[in-house]
Amino acid sequence: MYPQLETEAEALEKATARALLPGAISKPASEAGKAPRMNKWKRRLHRHVPVFQWLPLYSTEWGIDDFIAGITLGLTIIPESMACALLAGLPARYGLCSAFIGPLIYMVFGSIDKVIIGPTSLVALVSVQFTVGRPIEFAFLLTFLSGIVQIIMGTMRMGFIFEFISMPVIKAFSSATAILVIESQLKVLLGIKYLVAGLMNSVGMLSSRIEESNMADLIMGVCAIVFLLLLELLDRVANNEKRNKILRIFCRYLSTSRNTLIVLIAAIVSFIWIQKCGQVPYALSKNALSTLPNFTVPSFHIETAERNYSIWEVLKELNIGIIVIPIVGILTNISIGKLTPKGLVDTNQELLTVGLCNMFGSCVQAMPSSGAFTRYAISTACGLRTPMANLYLGIIVLLALSYLSPYFNYIPEATLAAILICSIFTLLDFKLPMRLWRDSKRDFATWLLCFCVSVLFGVEVGLFVSIVVTALHLLFLWARPEIRVKIEQLDEMQYIRVTPSNGIYFPAINYLRERVLKACEQADFRITVVIDGQRISGMDYTAAQGISKLSSDLCRQADASSSTLLILFRFPEHLQRLIDNTDNLVFCESENKVKEFLTQESLRNGYINLKEHIRASIDLGYKIDID
C-alpha cells in the first residue's frame, strides 16, 4: 500500500530501532505483504456487505443494548417520519412506509453504525419543491429515481465529489434548512393552509393571512412544544442524577420517547374529543389508506383523473430533482460518518446502500430517505452497538403501520409540526459563524453566502452556489499562488531568488513572469534570477514554456551587451525535459553550482574582479572552487 513506508522502514537500522521501540514495526514485511492477498475477497465482502464484519462477533450483551436502542429509535422515528411526510406534502402514513425497509437494508449494507435511514426534514423540504401540486406517485417515482442515481454514482465511484463540500457550507446549509423547516411549520401551528414556494412568498402570505389563524391549532402546538422542551430538560436531570440509577434510566427513557408520548397524548385527547363532540377544533392529519403497503415497482406511466403523464413528462416535471435529491440525501450520511469514531466515510459504499434503500423503498411507497442528525444523537445516547438495532426498529414501524394506521387520523397536525420544530433546532448552529468571523474571514464569507442563498432561494440553490464558489476559490489559488521574490546574497553576490510555493500550472505562469520581470526591472536587469523549484510539486507544458519565455524576456529586456542569467535550481528532472533550452537558462542541483554560476556571471559582467573577489572571499573565510 505504502511502498515508501515499507522501504523506508526496511532501510532503517532495524536492530537498533526494535530495541528502542519494541513492537513499533512488529509485523515482518513478508507476513504483512501476504495477509492482504489471502483475504482480498473477504475484505471486499466486508467492505461491501459490512454485516459480515460484526455479525460473527455478535454477543448477548450487544443484543440487549441493540434491542433497547432499537425500541427507543422506533418510538422516535414513528412520529418524526409522520411529521416529515406532512412536510413533504404527503399523508402521514407514507412517512412510516419510508421508515422500515430502509433500516432493514441499511442493517446489511450500511457502513456507518449510527445512521438510521428514514424520512428527514431536509430531504422532505427539498423534495416537496419537485412534487408539490402533482399526483402522489411523483414522490415515489422521485424516490425510485434518486435510488437509481445514487447507485449509478456509487458504481461510478463518484463519491469523490462530496469532498468538495466544505464544512462551513454543510453547516450553513443545515442552519438554513432548520430555518426553512421552522418557517414552513409555523403556518401549521397557526392552522393556516396555503402552498407557496420560497421563504419570502411564504412569509408574505403568512403575515397577510395571520388573522385567519386558528387558536385551537396554536394552543395544541404550543402545548406540544412546551411538553417536548420540558421532557428534553429531563435528559439533563438524568445526567446529573448520580445516586438513583432507576430514576436516571426512567428520566432518560421518558426524555428519549418524548415524541411518541406527545403523539400518544394528543391522539387520545382527539379521540375522546371526537367521541364526545363529533369533531375537534384543530386540524388532524389525514390518511387515505390503512393497510400494509403492497410491494410494487412504481409505474413510470402516471394516470390521474385530469391528466396522463408519460415517462418523459414525469422526468421533465421532476427536472433536476433526480440529481439534487440523491446528493442532498447522501450529505447527512457523510456528515454523520465524519462524526463517528471511525471518522472516515466510504462515500461510494454509502451511495450504493442509500441507493438500494431508496430503490426498494419506492416499491413500498416510501418518500426519499437518508440518515438524520436527530436519530444519530438518539442512537448515541441509547448506546447502540451495531446496526442490528435497525431490525427491532423496522419491526416496530411495521407493527405501527399494520395495527395503528387507523388511529393516525387522530393525531393533530400541530403536534407533528411541534415535533419537527423541536427536533430541527439541533441543526441551528450560529456558534460556528462567530468562530469563523474571528479566525477565518474567508470561511465566514462562504458560510454567509451559503446561508443567505439557501434561505432566500432554497437549500439546493445555496448548496450549488457555494460549491461552485469554493471550487472557484481553489482555482483562483492556482492562478495566484504564493511566490516569494527576494533579493538574496550568496558569497556577497546578489541575486533574485524566486520561490513558488505550489506547483506552477498554466493559470499561474503569467503571474510568475510578471512578478519576476517587475523585480528585475527594479534591479535594471543586471542581476541573476534563481527560481527555486524545491517546493514545486508539479508543472505542465504551458508553465514550462512560460519559463522558457521568461528567460527570453530577461534576454530582451537587458542591455544588448549583457543578458540576465536564469538559473533553475532544484527542478525535478521530468520537469526539466519540458522546458525548452535557451542561451541564458541553466539548470542546477546544488547551492555550490549556483554559486559557481553567480561567480561566472559577475565576472562576465565585470561586476567583480576575479583577483579582488578571491582576496575578499578568503578574507571572509569562504572556500572558493574555480575550475
Added chain:
Amino acid sequence: MYPQLETEAEALEKATARALLPGAISKPASEAGKAPRMNKWKRRLHRHVPVFQWLPLYSTEWGIDDFIAGITLGLTIIPESMACALLAGLPARYGLCSAFIGPLIYMVFGSIDKVIIGPTSLVALVSVQFTVGRPIEFAFLLTFLSGIVQIIMGTMRMGFIFEFISMPVIKAFSSATAILVIESQLKVLLGIKYLVAGLMNSVGMLSSRIEESNMADLIMGVCAIVFLLLLELLDRVANNEKRNKILRIFCRYLSTSRNTLIVLIAAIVSFIWIQKCGQVPYALSKNALSTLPNFTVPSFHIETAERNYSIWEVLKELNIGIIVIPIVGILTNISIGKLTPKGLVDTNQELLTVGLCNMFGSCVQAMPSSGAFTRYAISTACGLRTPMANLYLGIIVLLALSYLSPYFNYIPEATLAAILICSIFTLLDFKLPMRLWRDSKRDFATWLLCFCVSVLFGVEVGLFVSIVVTALHLLFLWARPEIRVKIEQLDEMQYIRVTPSNGIYFPAINYLRERVLKACEQADFRITVVIDGQRISGMDYTAAQGISKLSSDLCRQADASSSTLLILFRFPEHLQRLIDNTDNLVFCESENKVKEFLTQESLRNGYINLKEHIRASIDLGYKIDID
C-alpha cells in the same frame, strides 16, 4: 509594489552590495517610491490609451516603415476579409466593412503592436453557426452585442478567466479551426452549394453530392492554390538572396501581396470572360450594395418579409453566441500578445479595445472581428513599428470599398476559398502534440480532447469542454495533493513524518487523514506523528478541523493506555489558531522541541529507559537536553 523586495534590499549591507554590483539597485528607495505617485494619472492614460505612449516618440524612420507595412497589410486584408465574409455566410463586401473601423480604433487603444483587427476565419466559422439562415442584420447585431459583452468583461476585469486556457488547448483549438475551415472551403472549391452544420454532416453531404462538382470552379481554385504556394516560396528565395537587394525586396513584396495579386488576376480573367461570352462557368461572389456603408446604430427590432423579430427573439436566436463570440474573438489577440517581445498581455485593456472595435464596427455593418495570426505574421515580416500602420491600412480598405465595390462581383468564389485555405495552414500544428506525447502525457490528453471535440462538435464546444476538464484537473490536484509519509529517525527515536506539499484545503483533508491513519496502523499506533507544515501555503477551517479530528482519531485507535502524540511542526501562527486543541496535539517551531517531545513520549510509553537512553545517546555522541 513589492514591499518584501524593498525591505530585503534595504536590509542587505548596501555598501558592500553596491561595491560588488554597481547599479544593480541603483534607484534610492525614496525616489523609487515617489516617481510612481507623480505619474499615476499619466501611467493610467498610457495604459488605457497606448497611442500616447508611442506618438510623442514618433519619427520619420518609423513613419516610412509603418507606411510600407500598412500598404502591404491593406493589400492582404482586402481579399482575406472578403473570404472570411463568405465563410460567415455574408456577401464579400461586408468583410471590407469590418476591416477599416476596427484598425482605426485599435490604433488608438490597442495594447499589442502587431495585432491588426479585422474579420478572421476562426470568428467567422463560429459566428456563422449563430447567424446561418437568418436575416443579415443578425450578423451586425451579433457584432454589436459581442462588443458590449467584451466591454462589460473588460470593465469588470474578467480578463482573468483567460488565464485558465492552457497552451495545448489554444493549439488544439487552432488546429481544429484550420481543419474545419479547410473542410468548409472544399465545397466552394468544388462548386457545390449546401448549408449543413457539423463536420460529419458536411463531409457526408459533400461525398454524396461529389458528382455535382463543377470542373471550372475546381480548376480556378487549384490554380489559385498553386499560384499562392509558388508565391509563398518566393519569400524563401528572398531570404536566400544575399547579393541583389532590389531582387530581394521585389521577391518579398511579390510574396506578401500574393493574395491581392491572385484576386486581381482572377477578377480580370472573369471580367474579360464575361465581356466575351456573357457569363463565366464558375461561381462569382455576389454583393448587394456598392456604396460606402452608412453609420447607423444597429436596430434591435429586425423586420423581414417573412417575420418580425423583437429584441427578445433576437437575443433568443443568438443564444450563447453573444458569450462565445466575445471569448473566441479575444483569444487570438491574447495568443498573439504572448508571442510579442513584451510577452505579457493586459487582457482587460484588450477586451475593452476589441469591444469598442466591435461596437463601432457594427454601426458600419461589420461582422465580429479580432486579430489574426496570418496578419501578425505579415506585420512582423514587413517590419511594422507602431500601430500607425493601421491608419494606412484603414485608408486603403476605405478606398477599395468606395471605388472597387462594383468590381467585387468579378471575383470567383473559388479564388477566395483558395486564399482562406492557404492562409489557415499556418494554424495547423501537429508538432506540438508529438512533443507533448513524448514529454507530458497529460497535456497530450488535453490537446487530444480539445482537438477531437472541436472537430466533431464545433470549436466553441471543444473550447468549453477543455477549459472545464483542465479546471477539474486543477481541482483534483487540491483533492489529492502530494503528501510524503515517511518513518524517520531523530536521535534514534522513530516517528512518522508527514509532509504535505501544497496548502491543505477541504478537499484534501480526508485524504491526509487516511494516509496518516494507514501509516499509523502499520506501526500499531505506537509511534508519534509529526506533520511538517513548512510547505503548507494555506489552510481553511475544514482542514484545520480535520487535523483536530486526526488527533482524536489517533487517541481512539491507540490502546487505552497510550495515545499517539500528534506534533504540528512549523505551522504558521494564523493557522494554529484555527486548529482546536486536543490532549494529544502540540505545536512546535524547532527540531529541538520536536526531539524533546519525542523523548518525553518514548519515556512515557516506556519504550526507552531514561538511564539507558542517556547512556546510549552519550555513547553515540548526542547531546541531550532534559528539563
